[in-house]
Amino acid sequence: MEMKLERLRSALLVCTGAMALAAPSLAAAQEATATDDRNDGAYHGGEILVTARKRAESTREIPESIAVMSADLLERQAITNIDKVGLRVTNLNLSTRADGNPNVTIRGVGSFGNTQGVGFFIDGVHILTDASAEFGEIERVEVLKGPQGTLYGGSNIGGAIRFITKRPQLDELSGMAKVKIGEQSMRNASASLNLPIGSKAALRVFGYRNEDDGFVYDRDPIRLNGRSNLTDSNIWPLPLVGAGVNFVPDSGNSAERWREHPNEKTEWGVRGALYVEPSDRMNVLISARYNEIDTGNNNWRADDPGLLTYSPERHLTFAGRLRRHTFGISGELNFDLGGVKLNALTSFTDAYRKDTTDLDVSSEVGFDLVRPEPTKYYTNELRLTSDNDGPLEWIIGGYYSVWKNDWSSYANFYGPTDVLSAVIPPSNTLNILDGVVGDPVFAPTFGEETTVRVPFPFENRKREKAHLAAFGTTSYKFGQFELGLGLRIDKWTYDTLDRNAGLYATGIPYLKQGGTEVMPKASLSYFTTAGTHIYANYAKGYEPGGFNLYDAQGTPKLNAFRKETADNYEMGFKTQMLDRRLNFNAAVYYIKYKDRQFELQQQIAIGGVVENILNAGSSTQYGFEFDANFRANDILTLTAGFGRVWAEFGKGSLVNDVNSQPSDVSGKTPPWVSDYSFSVAADMRVPLGNDYELAGTIEYIGKGPYWFNQENTARHPGYELTNLSVGIEDKTWGLRLNVENIFDKGYYSDGSIWPGDAVPGARRDVVIGTLGQPRLITLTGTVRF
Numbered sequence: 001m002e003m004k005l006e007r008l009r010s011a012l013l014v015c016t017g018a019m020a021l022a023a024p025s026l027a028a029a030q031e032a033t034a035t036d037d038r039n040d041g042a043y044h045g046g047e048i049l050v051t052a053r054k055r056a057e058s059t060r061e062i063p064e065s066i067a068v069m070s071a072d073l074l075e076r077q078a079i080t081n082i083d084k085v086g087l088r089v090t091n092l093n094l095s096t097r098a099d100g101n102p103n104v105t106i107r108g109v110g111s112f113g114n115t116q117g118v119g120f121f122i123d124g125v126h127i128l129t130d131a132s133a134e135f136g137e138i139e140r141v142e143v144l145k146g147p148q149g150t151l152y153g154g155s156n157i158g159g160a161i162r163f164i165t166k167r168p169q170l171d172e173l174s175g176m177a178k179v180k181i182g183e184q185s186m187r188n189a190s191a192s193l194n195l196p197i198g199s200k201a202a203l204r205v206f207g208y209r210n211e212d213d214g215f216v217y218d219r220d221p222i223r224l225n226g227r228s229n230l231t232d233s234n235i236w237p238l239p240l241v242g243a244g245v246n247f248v249p250d251s252g253n254s255a256e257r258w259r260e261h262p263n264e265k266t267e268w269g270v271r272g273a274l275y276v277e278p279s280d281r282m283n284v285l286i287s288a289r290y291n292e293i294d295t296g297n298n299n300w301r302a303d304d305p306g307l308l309t310y311s312p313e314r315h316l317t318f319a320g321r322l323r324r325h326t327f328g329i330s331g332e333l334n335f336d337l338g339g340v341k342l343n344a345l346t347s348f349t350d351a352y353r354k355d356t357t358d359l360d361v362s363s364e365v366g367f368d369l370v371r372p373e374p375t376k377y378y379t380n381e382l383r384l385t386s387d388n389d390g391p392l393e394w395i396i397g398g399y400y401s402v403w404k405n406d407w408s409s410y411a412n413f414y415g416p417t418d419v420l421s422a423v424i425p426p427s428n429t430l431n432i433l434d435g436v437v438g439d440p441v442f443a444p445t446f447g448e449e450t451t452v453r454v455p456f457p458f459e460n461r462k463r464e465k466a467h468l469a470a471f472g473t474t475s476y477k478f479g480q481f482e483l484g485l486g487l488r489i490d491k492w493t494y495d496t497l498d499r500n501a502g503l504y505a506t507g508i509p510y511l512k513q514g515g516t517e518v519m520p521k522a523s524l525s526y527f528t529t530a531g532t533h534i535y536a537n538y539a540k541g542y543e544p545g546g547f548n549l550y551d552a553q554g555t556p557k558l559n560a561f562r563k564e565t566a567d568n569y570e571m572g573f574k575t576q577m578l579d580r581r582l583n584f585n586a587a588v589y590y591i592k593y594k595d596r597q598f599e600l601q602q603q604i605a606i607g608g609v610v611e612n613i614l615n616a617g618s619s620t621q622y623g624f625e626f627d628a629n630f631r632a633n634d635i636l637t638l639t640a641g642f643g644r645v646w647a648e649f650g651k652g653s654l655v656n657d658v659n660s661q662p663s664d665v666s667g668k669t670p671p672w673v674s675d676y677s678f679s680v681a682a683d684m685r686v687p688l689g690n691d692y693e694l695a696g697t698i699e700y701i702g703k704g705p706y707w708f709n710q711e712n713t714a715r716h717p718g719y720e721l722t723n724l725s726v727g728i729e730d731k732t733w734g735l736r737l738n739v740e741n742i743f744d745k746g747y748y749s750d751g752s753i754w755p756g757d758a759v760p761g762a763r764r765d766v767v768i769g770t771l772g773q774p775r776l777i778t779l780t781g782t783v784r785f
Contacts, residue, residue: 085143
């Protein structure tokens with residue numbers, strides 16, 4: 001295996017060296033008249049100014065791979081959520097999973113579920129609760145590939161995704177209103193207003209409301225006893241019984257009812273930003289956001305891994321729901337000290353979510369999960385940035401954050417012997433629950449249902465994670481070269497209080513872990529006289545460890561998982577050709593991943609299913625990616641991109657399978673990593689006179705196969721999607737028709753192997769996943785002033 005890896009490293013170095021040597025001559029041959037325009041931020045020249053390195057600069061100046069989506073691109077391609085971003089960026093797997101949380105890997109780094117891996121940011125503020133919410137007014141989206149810990153801290157081991165909103169403008173009164181209607185009973189509306197307040201301040205407000213039925217539907221499921229969940233819908237909620245309710249801080253179950261459209265959604269939110277510029281040397285930005293969502297949660301269908309159907313039909317007792325509201329506020333102070341800029345950024349987020357899940361994934365009245373979850377998150381950053389025209393640039397700063405999370409979830413058991421076999425109330429009655437577990441009880445079978453609902457304390461814990469860090473970066477230009485160095489020293493702690501510990505003989509109520517991590521970063525750039533940028537970089541990232549509530553065998557106890565680390569090596573180039581009408585970027589990379597964290601669903605000893613995070617061992621990722629943008633003329637622009645990832649677990653990598661048995665996955669491919677990804681798009685803008693314009697975009701995008709599990713026993717095939725957008729617009733209004741997934745291709749944006757077997761005779765190796773958007777036709781109208 002080591003010899004194989006050495007050969008791969010050598011091949012990568014040879015290929016990269018050849019590419020780097022060829023790039024300057026190619027660029028020089030086709031850009032003989034070009035000048036050094038590295039500070040040119042013109043979009044039509046293929047340049048967009050970004051702040052990925054916490055200073056404004058062109059994407060071509062940055063010695064690492066970065067994908068940028070401008071406001072114009074987001075509008076033209078109807079990109080309004082993270083799922084659509086994930087489909088369009090090479091070597092990025094990004095989607096909203098069935099419980100509303102984002103799943104994301106970049107170049108195979110990161111993971112799905114409760115692990116972080118890749119960070120999300122709004123205007124520089126790290127967000128953990130509502131990354132999947134409506135975008136709002138976005139100036140651009142930046143996808144930074146590779147570890148970003150030096151400037152952004154932990155939880156960015158795979159990269160960072162930054163949303164930059166449109167800021168208030170001092171000198172204009174403007175606004176926008178937009179309505180979107182379509183299939184799935186979609187009814188979306190949004191509006192914004194930019195309002196100057198005197199000559200020194202401005203306010204920008206944005207609001208939206210989205211409603212649709214979703215695309216999955218629930219049949220009128222008949223249970224084993226012949227009764228119907230539709231006609232029995234008035235049995236929800238069933239009464240809680242006896243002293244067991246004392247273990248349940250939030251015992252309401254009103255969300256549980258059968259719905260024809262389990263994922264029907266209502267979402268609304270507002271965002272406001274106040275910008276004040278007291279002088280030319282100082283400005284302040286205060287932003288606040290609030291959003292609410294009521295949508296489906298984990299309304300899965302058990303699918304055969306050998307014959308995936310991608311069926312939108314569900315057979316559930318009730319529709320699982322996610323109800324979440326988030327409030328966030330941030331303040332940013334920028335002050336010009338003369339040659340040095342001071343920036344202070346602080347934020348606070350307060351979120352609460354409550355979700356319910358039909359955990360037996362069947363039409364039977366078996367058991368379900370109710371999970372209330374409040375979260376508070378504080379961040380503070382202070383930094384100094386050089387501001388001069390000299391060859392030396394630098395940033396130094398400090399950072400502090402605290403994340404507090406509380407789970408008070410509980411499982412509801414509804415009487416059948418098969419799901420109550422681990423719960424033993426006093427005297428084997430179903431009146432009260434004293435928390436003792438182990439022996440079966442006398443209870444009816446599925447066919448003899450009772451209307452007794454016994455709550456059982458499930459994930460009942462408090463967690464707190466803190467970071468205290470100092471960081472710095474510097475770059476120095478000498479001739480046509482630039483050397484960049486960076487370092488972050490990050491002290492972290494993670495503690496967990498298990499409030500269920502007293503129920504089990506193995507229980508330890510409180511554990512804490514932490515450490516101090518050093519994250520270096522280095523880059524070397526060479527700029528040709530024709531403007532081509534050739535670079536090589538190295539970066540190290542990490543994700544903190546934490547605690548599960550169950551061990552690898554499913555025994556209830558606090559069980560630690562370790563931090564994970566990644567070392568990323570990258571070489572690439574960025575160039576322009578054909579009189580700056582063609583932009584071409586390419587990169588190769590090699591990543592060594594240690595103590596890789598994975599989320600795993602497994603059955604536990606007391607009955608039911610939990611999600612544990614485990615350290616599977618090491619893995620290696622390597623591959624390449626390129627993207628091109630060609631402005632053929634003033635009417636037609638063509639874009640294309642392709643990425644390839646090879647990934648493999650190292651020797652001695654172990655995971656537990658669905659039966660909680662150790663499984664050696666050495667040499668296997670990590671799950672949820674698409675082998676390849678590509679996108680091809682053509683954008684047309686045809687003038688019609690009188691400032692009217694016919695605008696159209698057609699795109700063909702694809703994702704390669706990926707594995708559902710670490711053992712590589714179930715595989716999702718590759719898939720391709722075709723999207724079309726066409727409309728008429730001018731400076732004040734627009735009307736656009738969008739067709740997503742024209743050929744109605746079925747696919748799962750994520751998935752895993754489900755270990756649950758609550759229903760007698762049910763398979764334990766089925767696939768559950770988030771079904772991708774089928775064909776959807778919408779019409780959007782926009783008015784601006």
